[in-house]
Amino acid sequence: SEGPMGIGFVSGGTGVTGLGNLTDEQISYLLHCFGELDQMADVILVDTGAGIANHVLEFVLASPEVLVVTTPEPTSLTDSYSLLKSLYRNPKFNREYTKISVLSNRVTSAAEGRGVYDKLNTVVGQFLEGEITYAGMIPQDSALEKAIRMQKPVSLQAPLSKSARAFEVVAAELLQGESSDAYRSFGLSRLFSGFWKQKNEGVE
Numbered sequence: 001s002e003g004p005m006g007i008g009f010v011s012g013g014t015g016v017t018g019l020g021n022l023t024d025e026q027i028s029y030l031l032h033c034f035g036e037l038d039q040m041a042d043v044i045l046v047d048t049g050a051g052i053a054n055h056v057l058e059f060v061l062a063s064p065e066v067l068v069v070t071t072p073e074p075t076s077l078t079d080s081y082s083l084l085k086s087l088y089r090n091p092k093f094n095r096e097y098t099k100i101s102v103l104s105n106r107v108t109s110a111a112e113g114r115g116v117y118d119k120l121n122t123v124v125g126q127f128l129e130g131e132i133t134y135a136g137m138i139p140q141d142s143a144l145e146k147a148i149r150m151q152k153p154v155s156l157q158a159p160l161s162k163s164a165r166a167f168e169v170v171a172a173e174l175l176q177g178e179s180s181d182a183y184r185s186f187g188l189s190r191l192f193s194g195f196w197k198q199k200n201e202g203v204e
Helices: 016-021 024-040 054-061 074-088 109-128 142-152 162-177 188-203
Strands: 065-070 100-107 131-140
Touching: 016 024, 065 074, 065 109, 100 109, 100 162, 109 131, 109 162, 131 162, 142 162
Parallel strands: 065 100, 100 131
Antiparallel strands: none
């Protein structure tokens, strides 16, 4: 589907769990189509949803860049750490191949956003001997709440709001050096090739 400002949207729904039952011919066809998407889009985001279900981990393991979105609530931080722990302790996880960033969502200030990252970074470094980076923060303001209720992007609904400006800062941070970073430039088709490789290795 075509969204505002030339942004395309492909709805996966709950059917993603059925990807493991595809034939080799169907996989080849899908990879061909994903290769075409690489030529159509500058950036492709895959939203896996929350949790540590098997299909979520498979997508994360196949991705060169992972953005963990969390909030200051203890339950959200716990869920984020659980995902990172499952990722780091998975024998298929390649630390050098994957960049992990944290986005602090629904925070009241820049200091709180940084604090959310610091908490995760501390436990990841101490217990998982890993390294994560800070992608930035999104404040919870009235403009964002209104945009959600209206089902419109806050960047279009209220482009001068704090949350909309924060999205611009985060986007610039994520795209910085994109053309020279190998882990960001290999394309969607290779990501899904990695996805099915993980699936097949899990079966063997």
